[in-house]
Every structure is written in C-alpha cells, then in structure tokens.
Amino acid sequence: MLNLPKLPLAKWINAFVNWLTQFEGFFQGVTNFLNAIINSFQWVFDLLPQWLFVVLIMAITxxxxxxxxxxxxxxxxxxxxxxxxxxxxWRDMTQTLTLVLTSSLIAIIVGIPLGIWMAKSNRVRTIVNPILDFMQTMPAFVYLIPAVAFFGIGMAPGVVASVIFAMPPTVRMTNLGIRQVPHDLIEATDSFGSTSWQTLTQVQLPLAKSTIMAGVNQSMMLSLSMVVIASMIGAMGLGTKVYFAVGRNDAGSGFTAGFAIVILAIILDRVTQSFNKQKNK
Known part of the structure; x- marks a missing residue:
C-alpha cells in the first residue's frame, strides 16, 4: 500500500454543509412551500369520510x-x-399517503423534464448519469443528515429525502423511453415541418408514455419505502408506528403497522399500473 496522506474529506463536507446553512431564508422558503403542498393533501384526506375515500378509490380502480x-x-x-x-x-395511512404523493409529484415535475433533457443531449446524459448513480446507491440514512440540517424535522425533510431517493427511476425511464422512439418517425415529422415542441408532445411523449409511467410507478414505490426511515426525522405516518414498535421491541405492533404499509403499497402499485394500461390503449 502506498503511504499517501489521508484527505480530510469529512471536514470538507462539514464545512460545505455549514456554509450552506447560512442561506436559511432560502431553505425556510422551500420548507414552507413543501408544507403547503403537504397540508393541502392532508386537508383533503381529513375532509373526506372514510367510506367516501374508499368509494372513490374503488370507483377509480x-x-x-x-x-x-x-x-x-x-x-x-x-x-x-x-x-x-x-x-x-387510518390517520397514519393518510399521512403516509400524503408523504408519498408529495414526493412523487415533485419527482415527476423535476424528473420528467430532466429525462427529456438527457434524451436530447448526450452531454447532459454524461453529466447526469453519475449523479443518478450516486442518488440510487447512497444509503438512504445518509440523506437524513443534510435534510435535518437544512429543513429541520417534520414532514418537509422527509419529503426532500424521499425525492432524492425516489427520483432516479423517473429520470432514467423518461430518457430511455424517448430515446427508444424510432428515428424514422422523427424524420417523418421533421419532413412535414413539425417543430421540436410538436415532435416532443405529439410523437415522442405519447410513444414513450408506457416507459415513463413505469418509471413513475417505481419512484412511487421507492418513496413509500422511505416512510419508515423518514419517521426518524419526524415524518408522521405508518412508519412512525413501525419505528416506535422497534424501540419498544413490540413485534405485534410492528407487524400490524408493517402489514398496513404492504397493503397501501400493493394498492398504489396496482392502481398506477392500471392507469398506465388504460393510457396505453
């Protein structure tokens, strides 16, 4: 082994995080924005009676x-x-659903345009791919440290950590879907004088819709897998029940809450898959 000096990487990272904390106003604004979305979802879920919520979900299905x-x-x-x-x-389930929907919404809003940009530029793909690899392979617990440092505790940092962990599938699948559109179709649209925006919205996105929706489905499932980890920084929901059960060594409570998460995951997965098939037709 070469006797190389040890780089003070941990100190550099801590110094960078401490430098970012001086932008407290910006992070507070982001926190308020996320809390507004979270409170909106939760207000709707609290407003609906349980029977009406079940009827609506079953009607959509x-x-x-x-x-x-x-x-x-x-x-x-x-x-x-x-x-x-x-x-x-029930209340814990709606809080978990709020966390998942908020994270998935932000992942879609940010991830799909980024995936389109990657599909349009090989240089952007070269730059973004290593970042996506980093986001997917980094242990989820590591995201909690800067999330708490920048956004405090509560649902907002849980959403931020979930978005970072869950967004890569949407970006990758959007890039893949658009790149898989046959070049013959693109050349045909260009020959008829279509603009880049018309080609994207009327040819590429409709043909790539199935692949993009598969990425959205995976992002939603990854976001749901973060609920227990996010409970460690104050995110409410079913994950909190599991986390408390682990602390009390209460296997019964942990199993019942975990089974509720499994049920919610299956329902979300099946509904989003059904939506994708319906759109494909």
Missing part, C-alpha cells in the same frame, strides 16, 4: 379496469382499507 373486470383488486382494496381502519391506522 373500477373505471381503469372496467373492461377486464378485475374484481379481485376491488376486493383487496375493500379488505385492506377495512383492516387499516380496524387497527386504528
């Missing part, structure tokens, strides 16, 4: 699968929501 008549999914949703309400986890 039935509409998306009306030609296939997947009654098993409707039965699963009915039994799953009954279990969550019966165990007293």
């Amino acid at each position: 039935f509409y998306l699968n009306r030609k296939k008549q997947k009654w098993s999914l409707l039965i699963l949703e009915l039994i799953g929501f009954w279990y969550i309400a019966n165990q007293g986890y």
